[in-house]
Amino acid sequence: MYELILKNIAECITLSDEERDYFISLLKPKKLRRRQYIVQAGDPCKYECFINKGCLRQYYVDEVGQEHVIMFAEEGWWISDMFGLVTGNAALTNVEALEDSELLLVDKNAFDKLLIQYPVFERFFRIKLQRAFIAHQKRLIENMSLPADQRYCNFVERYPSFEQRLPLKQIASFLGITPESLSRIRSQRAKSR
């Protein structure tokens, strides 16, 4: 149950037995069926979520009602609505299971206490955030500098597992193009082999 999340933490910091046990005591297991939400835009965001099994997406709905996938996450990833979690305001985005999934939740309040009691977790989340920030910057640059077909190539290379398990429509939204366009890009790629 906890191997994956402890491995995830061990990649960044080293925990004492006490810290590890306390951290584990905060985790709430949660099963989610396909299409269920763990965060909904407009509601408070109560949890930081670690994925033990399954696959989720975070997406934003704009003024004209269109959905935009911000990120996907699968086994071993964290996902949440950072804005809602940090500010305590209503979440801006939705987080939805794309498959039946098993999560480990960290309650927002417990989380805040954890950081004060064991500052090593400040370090952990700082490191995580740095990495996420860097990845985000790279994506932003790519979105601005590359045409759609190359963005898709990079996506396939970088996240072969997502390419396998996600429907075209969702990937198109992540890439910022229409499903029609991605369909055409795929058939072009298939030809040139």
Add this chain to the structure above:
Amino acid sequence: MYELILKNIAECITLSDEERDYFISLLKPKKLRRRQYIVQAGDPCKYECFINKGCLRQYYVDEVGQEHVIMFAEEGWWISDMFGLVTGNAALTNVEALEDSELLLVDKNAFDKLLIQYPVFERFFRIKLQRAFIAHQKRLIENMSLPADQRYCNFVERYPSFEQRLPLKQIASFLGITPESLSRIRSQRAKSR
């Protein structure tokens, strides 16, 4: 000399006298002339930089030699190459003064020690990173969902000071469009008043 940076920190955390004095002892003042670099792609990134006066830009040069502005920063902002700073590898981006500027530098090694010695600074940079991450997500969503003219409107509203002090070419690059396009957008806006 240090009012601005202490105010910047006080927005996130409260420092003891000892912490404050130690932190200040790490700061190296540095003047930069217009067009000078504080970080260059390919070189190691040795500093986290706080801007006391002036204006800088961070930009990425892609495979075909085109520049892409990632961010601007003026008085009261931090700027650096996060990737280089965190990993110790060569920086991916350039950070260049757009005006004569005055910086306060925190050396990477001193910075690492600081975080270990006074974990309150872990907290400070975690909070800073969270905010930067949220801002980045919003920008990504905007870039994907809005046409160029509306992205420009938002930019003007959000950063009126940048709009004033930066050349069209740089703003266009930040928005991910050509200077010609931004010129046309501006003349359109001028008409509709």
Add this chain to the structure above:
DNA sequence: CGTCTATTTGAATGTACTCAAAAGCGGTGG
């Protein structure tokens, strides 16, 4: 004053979009 760069404007081009319709696929209930 002259040079170099930034900005504006015009014309042609192209990439990705919208709209529309057909085909494919999956899940549900009879």
Add this chain to the structure above:
DNA sequence: CCACCGCTTTTGAGTACATTCAAATAGACG
């Protein structure tokens, strides 16, 4: 197990927005 319904994906045709290329003008700097 099959038939049906709804949603996803594919394909086509026309369109729009932003780009490229080119040239003229304006502005900044030495």
